Amino acid sequence: MKQQTGTVKRVDNHSFMQEIRRLFNEGNRKSVTFVVKGVSMRPFLESGRDKVVLAPPRKPAIGDVVLAEIRKGTYALHRVIEIEGDTYIMRGDGNPLWMKESFHEDDIVGIADAFIRKGKLVPVNSRKWRRYSSLWKLLTPLRRIILAIYRRI
Amino acid sequence: MKAKKGFELQNVCGEYIIVPAGIENVDFSRIISLNPTAAFLWEKVSSLEEFTIETLVEALLEEYEVEEAVAREDCLLMVERWKELGLVEE
Numbered sequence: 468m469k470q471q472t473g474t475v476k477r478v479d480n481h482s483f484m485q486e487i488r489r490l491f492n493e494g495n496r497k498s499v500t501f502v503v504k505g506v507s508m509r510p511f512l513e514s515g516r517d518k519v520v521l522a523p524p525r526k527p528a529i530g531d532v533v534l535a536e537i538r539k540g541t542y543a544l545h546r547v548i549e550i551e552g553d554t555y556i557m558r559g560d561g562n563p564l565w566m567k568e569s570f571h572e573d574d575i576v577g578i579a580d581a582f583i584r585k586g587k588l589v590p591v592n593s594r595k596w597r598r599y600s601s602l603w604k605l606l607t608p609l610r611r612i613i614l615a616i617y618r619r620i
Numbered sequence: 621m622k623a624k625k626g627f628e629l630q631n632v633c634g635e636y637i638i639v640p641a642g643i644e645n646v647d648f649s650r651i652i653s654l655n656p657t658a659a660f661l662w663e664k665v666s667s668l669e670e671f672t673i674e675t676l677v678e679a680l681l682e683e684y685e686v687e688e689a690v691a692r693e694d695c696l697l698m699v700e701r702w703k704e705l706g707l708v709e710e
Contacts, residue, residue: 476635476653478634478635482633482634483633490646495642496644496646497645498645499645499646499647499648500645500646500647500648500649501649502648502649518649
C-alpha cells in the first residue's frame with residue numbers, strides 16, 4: 468500500500484497516446500507534459516532526460532513539432548517540413564534526410580508548445596528555439612557528421 | 621482529517637494517478653500514483669466530509685482479507701504520505 472516516490476513508470480506507448488487524446492478531447496486541459504523517448508529529435512531533445520509540453524491538435528504549420536500516429540500504433544514526434552494538400556510531411560531533427568514520415572490532420576495527437584531541455588523551459592515561440600531551428604536547417608548538409616559526432620559524446 | 625478537494629483519481633494505462641482538477645497542464649513526469657488499495661481508500665475518503673484512521677481501517681477490513689493490526693499500520697503510513705503530498709489536511 469505504500470506509494471512509490473521518485474520512481475519512473477513506463478507505460479505502453481499506444482495506450483498512453485490514447486490517454487493524451489482523451490484528455491484533450493475532454494476539453495479542459497490545455498497541455499500535457501511528458502518525458503520524451505527515442506533519438507529522433509536529437510541533438511535538442513535527449514531520450515529520458517527532456518520533456519515536451521504538448522498542446523491539443525490544430526492545423527500544423529511548417530516548422531511545428533508534431534506528435535502524430537504515422538502508422539497504426541506507431542507514433543513520432545517530428546518537425547513538419549512540407550505540406551502537400553492535406554498531407555503533412557515531417558522528419559525528426561536527428562533522423563537521416565531520407566527518413567520522412569507523412570500524416571494527416573486526424574493523426575495528430577498534439578503539437579509541441581514548449582520543451583523542457585535539461586530542466587529549462589524552452590517555449591517554441593522563444594528566441595532560443597527559433598534560433599536553434601534556423602541553425603539546424605542551415606546545417607542540413609552537415610547533419611550526418613554532426614549527429615555522428617553527437618552520438619560519440 | 622479530510623481529503624483535499626480538487627484532486628481527480630484517474631486510471632491511466634492501468635495505473636491509478638491523482639491529477640489536480642482544473643489545472644490546465646497535466647504533467648506526466650511528476651505525478652502521484654497510487655496502488656489499487658490506496659486508490660480504493662482514496663475513493664472512499666475523498667467523498668467524505670471528514671475521516672479518521674478508523675474509517676480507513678474499517679474500509680480495508682471490509683474489502684480485503686487482512687489482520688486489523690496490519691491494516692492499521694499500513695493506513696497510518698499511507699496517511700503520513702498523503703499528508704506529505706498535500707492530499708489530506710487536518
